[in-house]
Amino acid sequence: FITVLTGITGRMVQDAPRESVAVPMLLDFMGDAVFVAHNAPYDSNFLKASCERIGHQWPHPHTIDTARLARSVLGRDEVPNHKLATLAAFFQTQVQPTHRALDDARATVDVLHGLLERLGAVGVLTLEELTASMRRVPHQRRDKRHLADRLPEAAGVYTFRDSDGRPLYVGVSQDIRRRVRSYFTSAEQRPRMTEMVGIATEVTAIVCATDLEARVRELRLIAEWKPPYNRRSRHPERTVWLKLTSEAYPRLSVVRAVTDDETSGRVYAGPYSSRADAQEAAAAITEATGLRACTQRLRPGHRAAGCVLGQIGRCAAPCDGELPPATYAGIASSARQVMLGDTTLVDEAIAVRMSGLAAQERFEQAAMWRNRLDAAVLGIRSSAQLRAFGQVRQIVAATSRPGGWDIHVIRHGRLAGATFCPVGHDPYAAVEAVVTAAEHVDPPISPDTSALIAESRMLLRWLEGARPIDIDGCWALPLSPAGTG
Incomplete structure (x- = not known):
């Protein structure tokens, strides 16, 4: 049978090492590596039987079967069967299988790499996830493969929709049809995506001229529709800015949007990823420039409740009603220059503050001020770039x-x-x-x-x-x- 199947005769292997020598050598070479084979049970059963005959223990290695893996990844609309020769032709392997050990092993390696590339695109990155990809696909998921049939084999954006046409999930791919088809294989292990596929009744596509256009369209559609199964970038419109107000005694305020033109005297820095980051940046700028940190509205010549910062000399204290707006304007002008990109004043002031704290071995507080400086610089650099x-x-x-x-x-x-x-x-x-x-x-x-x-x-x-x-x-x-x- 072997001779008919492979063309290998007894004379061709008569000088090969005997089973009692070859099998221990192979197992020693394998060590604790993953055992990969095409139709792996066929190969492992032979090796198990050999181990029994020579009294050697079979190590039960972690096994990846490229045939099973291919059946879960590639449909019959892509390959007529999952034989090694068919898969080698599909993936255009450098070596074609010839029923010889070395050629078949090399072809299997190339097929494995082709399958890993397909699986990596859908988030299969670990050995555990790869093993799970060999499981049988539930018929509820497999039966929906037809949703990808009429999709283009081109770059663009795809949208899963429910029976009412509502967007469930928006994605982007270099090959829309191939990517959508992968959702109906065992390669897709994410519970939320499995749930989404169960609800979906339609997939629509927008073909894009370039990859950049596709990623931009995806971002815009997610922001517009807020699909329930998109976790990342569902609210890209949410931003946090730091604003220098245009009051008689300007201060820094954390706001959600840019609503005033900077020519009116207001200046912005950001956006920041969170309100906390914006407040950290405000602390650094306030410390360096002497801006007031209070939020109360102050009018020239009117007294208001004071604060500790004014009492210890770390604020110009316009709240006492005695500081003319013109005098405070110099402080506000310094803050404005900082917000517009010249951070020299903040760099130097915070450096002095950190050095003093470090000299007192108050390293945690020094690190806190370093983080505040980083937040300020990050937002100022960002707004300068976006402004231009x-x-x-x-x-x-x-x-x-x-x-x-x-x-x-x-x-x-x-x-x-x-x-x-x-x-x-x-x-x-x-x-x-x-x-x-x-x-x-x-x-x-x-x-x-x-x-x-x-x-x-x-x-x-x-x-x-x-x-x-x-x-x-x-x-x-x-x-x-x-x-x-």
């Missing part, structure tokens, strides 16, 4: 990828257009077309942008590796950016 980005009327830039160029139009910090220009096509014509078709974007209130902050930051990261084509307006940051002294 949001005021640029238009940026056209491109990045290369296999087969051509991704070209994007960004207006006031918002993605306004995207296209892909294949190799051999006129890139200037592609640029002209995408600029003409790009969305009109109104300028924002500084230092905000005309997009979600998460979108603007995504675009800024992309621009770091992009080739600028055209910039309409001035895009610059302060010569001495925040945090450099």
